[in-house]
Amino acid sequence: MFVILVYDTAVERNPKVLKTCRKYLHWTQRSVFQGELSAAQYRALMAALGTVIDPEYDSIVTYTARSPEMVESATLGVALGGPGDIL
Amino acid sequence: MFVILVYDTAVERNPKVLKTCRKYLHWTQRSVFQGELSAAQYRALMAALGTVIDPEYDSIVTYTARSPEMVESATLGVALGGPGDIL
Numbered sequence: 001m002f003v004i005l006v007y008d009t010a011v012e013r014n015p016k017v018l019k020t021c022r023k024y025l026h027w028t029q030r031s032v033f034q035g036e037l038s039a040a041q042y043r044a045l046m047a048a049l050g051t052v053i054d055p056e057y058d059s060i061v062t063y064t065a066r067s068p069e070m071v072e073s074a075t076l077g078v079a080l081g082g083p084g085d086i087l
Numbered sequence: 088m089f090v091i092l093v094y095d096t097a098v099e100r101n102p103k104v105l106k107t108c109r110k111y112l113h114w115t116q117r118s119v120f121q122g123e124l125s126a127a128q129y130r131a132l133m134a135a136l137g138t139v140i141d142p143e144y145d146s147i148v149t150y151t152a153r154s155p156e157m158v159e160s161a162t163l164g165v166a167l168g169g170p171g172d173i174l
């Protein structure tokens with residue numbers, strides 16, 4: 001599946017969140033990762049993040065699609081990381 | 088189409104970026120908006136953002152899918168705004 005992950009976590013937990021996300025996904029922009037994962041990898045990533053974040057304070061949103069072809073990405077301005085067509 | 092928009096813009100331009108995004112989309116998380124737009128609305132949003140951001144410094148990434156049914160969203164931790172199933 002194609003996964004877009006956006007995190008909004010406290011500064012002191014960002015390094016662990018980043019390290020965990022980087023194991024599974026590519027960095028796209030300041031607080032965004034994306035990549036292709038199996039369902040098992042997705043569950044493993046969510047479980048790992050669950051041990052890293054404070055669920056009372058932090059927030060991680062994922063968007064998943066069955067395949068990357070179902071989602072088009074585009075960038076306006078600076079293309080920071082990862083793929084994406086420049087508008 | 089279903090649109091996810093993530094912005095990474097300089098603090099001084101954030102208010103204008105937020106105001107522009109709010110005209111078209113729902114706020115989901117710190118730097119994320121989502122919503123359903125027509126192709127014309129999407130182009131209008133991108134054009135409006137193009138006049139607001141500094142393309143040498145700021146970055147806006149969008150992910151679009153033909154319909155919201157093609158994308159599943161999930162939240163780990165705090166659900167800040169907008170829809171999304173709690174894991």
